[in-house]
Amino acid sequence: MNILEIQNLKKYFATQKAVDDISMNIEQGSIFGLLGPNGAGKTTLIRMITGIFYPDSGNILLKGKKFEPESDAKYIGYMPEERGLYKKMKIGEQALYLARLKGLSKNDAMVKIKDWFKRLEMESWWNKKVEDLSKGMGQKLQFVITVLHEPDLIILDEPFSGLDPVNANLIKDEIYRLAQNGTTIIFSTHRMEQVEEICDKIVLVNKGKKILDGTVDNIKQDFKENLFSIQLERIPENISSSAFEIINVKKVELIVKIHDGFKPNDVLGYFMNQGIGIVSFKEMLPSLNDIFIKLVEGTPTARQFQSMDN
Amino acid sequence: MNKILLIIQREFLTRVRKRTFIIGTILFPLLYLGLIFGTGYIADKTRENLNIAVIDKSGLFNDELFRSVNAGDTLNKIKLVSDNIKGFNESFDSMGYDGYVIIPQNFNWQTGADSNKILVNTKKSFGNGAIDPIEKKLNLLWTKIKHDSLGLTSQKDAILNSSISLKLNNEKNKNADAGIATVIGYVSGFLMYFILLLYGSQVMMGVTEEKTSRIAEVVVSSVKPFQLMIGKIIGIGMVALTQFLIWIACIFIIYNVGKSSGNMGGGASGMVGQIQNVFTSVNLPIVVGCFIFYLLAGFFFYSSLYAAIGSAINEDMREAQSLSFPITMLIIFSIALMTPAIANPSSPVAVWASIIPFSSPIVMMARIPFGVPNTVPWWQLGLSMALLIAGFMFTTWFAARIYRTGILMYGKKPSWKEMIKWAFRK
Numbered sequence: 001m002n003i004l005e006i007q008n009l010k011k012y013f014a015t016q017k018a019v020d021d022i023s024m025n026i027e028q029g030s031i032f033g034l035l036g037p038n039g040a041g042k043t044t045l046i047r048m049i050t051g052i053f054y055p056d057s058g059n060i061l062l063k064g065k066k067f068e069p070e071s072d073a074k075y076i077g078y079m080p081e082e083r084g085l086y087k088k089m090k091i092g093e094q095a096l097y098l099a100r101l102k103g104l105s106k107n108d109a110m111v112k113i114k115d116w117f118k119r120l121e122m123e124s125w126w127n128k129k130v131e132d133l134s135k136g137m138g139q140k141l142q143f144v145i146t147v148l149h150e151p152d153l154i155i156l157d158e159p160f161s162g163l164d165p166v167n168a169n170l171i172k173d174e175i176y177r178l179a180q181n182g183t184t185i186i187f188s189t190h191r192m193e194q195v196e197e198i199c200d201k202i203v204l205v206n207k208g209k210k211i212l213d214g215t216v217d218n219i220k221q222d223f224k225e226n227l228f229s230i231q232l233e234r235i236p237e238n239i240s241s242s243a244f245e246i247i248n249v250k251k252v253e254l255i256v257k258i259h260d261g262f263k264p265n266d267v268l269g270y271f272m273n274q275g276i277g278i279v280s281f282k283e284m285l286p287s288l289n290d291i292f293i294k295l296v297e298g299t300p301t302a303r304q305f306q307s308m309d310n
Numbered sequence: 311m312n313k314i315l316l317i318i319q320r321e322f323l324t325r326v327r328k329r330t331f332i333i334g335t336i337l338f339p340l341l342y343l344g345l346i347f348g349t350g351y352i353a354d355k356t357r358e359n360l361n362i363a364v365i366d367k368s369g370l371f372n373d374e375l376f377r378s379v380n381a382g383d384t385l386n387k388i389k390l391v392s393d394n395i396k397g398f399n400e401s402f403d404s405m406g407y408d409g410y411v412i413i414p415q416n417f418n419w420q421t422g423a424d425s426n427k428i429l430v431n432t433k434k435s436f437g438n439g440a441i442d443p444i445e446k447k448l449n450l451l452w453t454k455i456k457h458d459s460l461g462l463t464s465q466k467d468a469i470l471n472s473s474i475s476l477k478l479n480n481e482k483n484k485n486a487d488a489g490i491a492t493v494i495g496y497v498s499g500f501l502m503y504f505i506l507l508l509y510g511s512q513v514m515m516g517v518t519e520e521k522t523s524r525i526a527e528v529v530v531s532s533v534k535p536f537q538l539m540i541g542k543i544i545g546i547g548m549v550a551l552t553q554f555l556i557w558i559a560c561i562f563i564i565y566n567v568g569k570s571s572g573n574m575g576g577g578a579s580g581m582v583g584q585i586q587n588v589f590t591s592v593n594l595p596i597v598v599g600c601f602i603f604y605l606l607a608g609f610f611f612y613s614s615l616y617a618a619i620g621s622a623i624n625e626d627m628r629e630a631q632s633l634s635f636p637i638t639m640l641i642i643f644s645i646a647l648m649t650p651a652i653a654n655p656s657s658p659v660a661v662w663a664s665i666i667p668f669s670s671p672i673v674m675m676a677r678i679p680f681g682v683p684n685t686v687p688w689w690q691l692g693l694s695m696a697l698l699i700a701g702f703m704f705t706t707w708f709a710a711r712i713y714r715t716g717i718l719m720y721g722k723k724p725s726w727k728e729m730i731k732w733a734f735r736k
Contacts, residue, residue, distance in 0.1 A: 050531040052718065070534065078531040084524030089324065100316055101532040145528070 002064075003028040003153055003184045004049065009058035011044050018044040020208035021058075026186065026201075028152075031179050033199035033216075034188040035288075037296050041208040042188045043081065046155055049186075050078045063152070074103040077151035081158045081188075083142045085130045092126035095145055102149040109148070116144045120170065135162050143171055147178065154178065155186045160194060172198065192289040202288070206296050220285040223294070226258045227284040228267065233277035241270050255284065313533045314541045321516070321545025326552065335553050338504075339560075358440040359385040362430065363402055363410040364448075365393045368417035370455055379447045386443040403433050411448070419459050422452070480684060487591040492652055494592055494679035498601055499648040501554075502672045505605060506612050506641055509550045513613040514630060516542055517620030517713070526717045535714035539617050540706070547609045554605060558598060592679050600678050603695065608671025611702040612637065618709035621716030622724050629723045636726070644669040648676045655680045665694045667701030708733050 004026040011019040019041045026032045036042045047053040049060060051069025060067040062075060086094055092113065099109035117123050120140060130138060139162050147154055156175075160168045175198065179185055187199055195202060196216060204212035212219060228244075231253045239246060239254075243266035248255040256267060264281070271278055286294075325331055364371065376390050391398070391410070402410050409432035417423050430441055457467060478488050517539070520526045529538055565586075588594075615637050623629040647669055651660035655677045664674035664686070674694050677686050711733040716724070724732075 047718075052527065052530050073532045076531065078528070080524065080527045082524040082527070084526065084528050086520075086525055087523055097316065097320055098528065098532070101313055101529065103532075 001028050002026060003062065004186075005059075005061040005064075006045075006049070007059040007061070009045070009048060009060065010056045011048060011053060012056055017208045019048070019055075022205065022208070022210045023058075024203050024210065024213060026153075026184060028184050029179060029182045030200045031175070031185045031187060031198055033195040033202035034186055034205070035190060035192070035195060035202055035292065036205040037190060040205045042205060043157065045205070046078070046157065046186070046188060050076055050155060074149055075152045077102075077146040077149065077154040079142055079146040079154075079156045079159060081161075083138060085138065085142065085145075087131040088129055090126070091122075091128050091130060091133075091141060094130065095141075095148065098145050099148045102151075104149050112148055112150070113144075116148060120144060120174075136164055136167050139163050140167060140171070143174070147174070147183075151183070153184045153186065155188070157188045158191070159187070159189075160191070190292075192287065192292055196288050204292065204295060211295055212291075216288065219288070219291065223286045223291045224283070225286065226260075228256050228258060228264060229280075229282050229284050230254045230256060230267065230271070231279040231281075232271060233279060236274060236276060239270075241267075243267060243270065252279070314537050314544075317533070317538060317541025318545040318548065321542050322548050322552075325512075325546065325549045331549070331553070335556055338553075339557060342501075358436055360408045360436070360440055360444055361387045361389070361406060362444050363391045363398075363405075363407045364388050364413065365391055365398070365410060366413045367393060367415040368413050370417060370419055371413065371451060375451050375454060379450050382450075383443055383447070386447070388444060388447050399431065408432060408434070408436070411444075419452075419455050480681070487587075488680070490588055490591045491655075491679040491681070494588065494597065495652045495655075495676040496648075498597070498679065499645065499652070499672050499676040502601070502604060502608065502675050503641060503645045503648075505550050505554070506608055506671065507638070509546055509609060510612045510616040510637075510641075511634070513543055513546050514616040514620035514634060516546065517617045517717070518623055518625075518630065521621060521717050522625050530717065535717055536710045538717075539614070539621075539710055539713045543610060543613050543617060543706075546613065547606055550609060551602065551605065554602070593682065596682050597679055600682075600691075601675060604671040604675050604698070607695070607698045607702055611667060611671070611698065611705050612641065614702065614706040614709035618712040618716065618729065621713040622719075622729055624720065624723065626723070633723070633726070640668045641672075644672040647673050652676050655685050661690060665690060665697060667698045670694045670698050711735075 002025045006022060006024050009019055009022050010017075022041075022045060034042055034045070044053065048055045049067075051067070051073065062072055089097075095113045095117075096106070096109050099113065100106060104112070114123075117125070122140065122144070125133070125137075125141070130141070133141065139159075143156075143159065146156070159171060159175075163171065175185055187195065189195060199216060201215050202212070202219065203210055214222070227247065233252070235249065235252060235254065242259070243262040244256040244258045246254055247257050258264065258267060264283070268278060268281060364376075371390060373390055376388060380387055380389075388411075389407075393412075398405075398410065409430050411428055411430055413428065414423050430444065462470070520529070520538075520542075526538070533541075616634060619630065619633045619637070623633060644663070647659065647663045650657070651663060651673045654660060660673065660677055663669045664677050674686070674691070678691075680686070682688070682691060712729045715732040715735075716729070
């Protein structure tokens with residue numbers, strides 16, 4: 001079941017087509033990666049999903065029904081890239097206030113805050129102020145505030161920036177735990193290694209348009225260049241085969257590209273026939289980073305202002 | 311609706327619980343009174359007192375007369391000196407005089423000196439008002455000489471000196487007292503002015519704080535930007551109202567405690583008497599009721615504009631100053647209109663300034679103590695209130711449209727022109 005369906009969403013600003021006809025579906029319980037270079041339109045897209053902006057045209061369906069920002073706020077948890085909390089307000093009161101703004105009753109909110117604070121070892125923070133926290137502690141608090149009201153859809157914009165590895169792992173584990181319990185998580189980032197590790201499906205946007213959509217595995221398959229890495233006991237003088245060509249040679253490792261119509265077995269057979277021992281053989285799939293760069297490359301890193309005369 | 315209440319509650323409680331609120335509530339009236347009495351006191355203390363020598367060439371003046379007038383005002387002195395002291399015009403300052411006057415030989419008891427003005431010769435410059443007491447004293451002496459020369463008895467003297475004095479009497483309201491109304495008008499007008507400026511800028515800074523600390527984006531994913539703005543404005547308005555009600559309560563407590571402690575005499579009973587005077591001469595429920603109305607409505611009118619500015623600016627306080635200048639000017643212009651309005655509370659300027667929304671909170675509050683419905687007819691009060699309500703509904707609508715764009719817009723400071731464009735975009 002799709003928790004979120006986005007249909008032909010558009011949002012134009014005075015100088016930019018920030019989001020230009022994007023459609024996508026997000027399955028319930030999945031961890032979804034929203035990727036794109038800076039200024040691609042990710043934040044604008046998220047702001048429409050969270051009800052901060054109204055789209056110029058297009059539909060957003062949440063749980064199969066038209067998204068109503070006011071009444072549906074409680075189903076969504078949003079952590080913006082620029083973290084924001086009241087600096088002078090006590091942490092406990094602040095968490096309570098923000099949870100109640102999402103529609104929780106005072107008692108419900110209290111129970112949930114206590115529970116989260118206990119699990120993430122934040123109990124001693126209750127009467128402290130945000131300005132007393134370190135940056136990493138602030139991130140942790142922001143995360144807790146985002147997920148406190150148990151939303152069905154959590155949107156995290158660069159959730160790990162500024163976190164040390166220990167706390168990043170802590171948050172990562174919480175994200176997995178939430179996903180296992182059926183919560184859907186949208187992850188907006190340009191840190192590809194995290195996406196590869198965490199996300200099931202991704203969408204890549206650039207210049208306001210969707211340019212890629214699929215599971216991480218499928219996308220990698222789609223973009224593979226039939227590259228394989230072979231580690232041999234020794235590297236022979238002359239290698240020539242119609243099945244493959246050599247891309248790169250490192251000490252005892254060869255990177256080869258298999259030509260169309262041939263299979264990995266043809267490569268292995270070639271070396272085995274020559275009596276060369278094979279230590280390892282592995283397909284080299286492109287990293288998301290490579291795909292990202294390949295797709296985005298050539299477009300200016302920063303978006304140019306467009307004229308909007310149409 | 312429930313969410314707006316939550317926001318109001320937060321804005322109100324975080325401010326009222328602050329130590330600065332308690333200190334401000336106590337200190338403001340003290341500072342306010344200090345400002346009024348302090349300036350009077352300082353003006354009194356810094357007045358220049360002169361010691362003037364009088365050289366009488368006419369022979370009309372004598373020592374006895376001088377002694378009698380110096381007894382009245384001991385700060386400014388005149389002294390008769392003989393005209394044959396050598397080099398007096400060079401060395402009078404070393405003899406302790408600030409200056410000297412020469413009564414010319416041809417000084418006539420009937421017509422005075424030939425030339426209109428007698429010179430006070432000094433070595434320093436003095437303020438224009440400084441010679442007034444000296445002039446008064448010399449005239450006293452001259453009057454005395456004239457009376458003696460005319461042979462008037464003290465009885466005839468009294469008859470000549472009696473005069474008519476006028477006092478305003480409003481037939482419809484026997485208790486009206488223009489003096490007290492003026493004082494209350496000034497106090498209410500200035501209080502309104504301070505509250506609008508102080509709390510208006512609090513709204514502006516509160517909005518900017520929410521924007522720059524990026525909490526706004528978190529909150530507007532739960533509530534509409536309009537709810538966040540209106541919640542803040544109402545919350546801070548309630549703080550202002552609370553402060554005002556505390557002051558009113560304090561006046562009542564002082565009054566009642568003073569009254570019950572009876573004829574203790576001294577300052578307390580004097581104060582009670584004065585407050586009693588105010589109570590009887592001014593329709594207090596109307597003044598306080600109108601003050602609360604104009605306080606809230608005027609506050610909504612201005613603070614929503616301040617909120618719009620707060621949403622447009624970034625961390626830089628100079629941006630705040632330059633953008634809020636036109637709004638602040640409106641408030642200052644209102645206070646400038648207040649003085650003529652109090653002097654002539656029924657003049658066309660006073661009437662229109664108290665009806666037009668931007669100036670009405672201050673100017674109307676300055677007029678109301680003069681009496682409703684005599685000085686301020688009911689239709690004027692009603693029209694003024696209706697227009698102010700319409701006015702703040704418009705500014706709130708206008709501000710909300712700027713606010714929802716500004717609160718998420720970072721980077722360059724927008725101009726007023728751009729902000730107005732935001733407001734009228736669909």
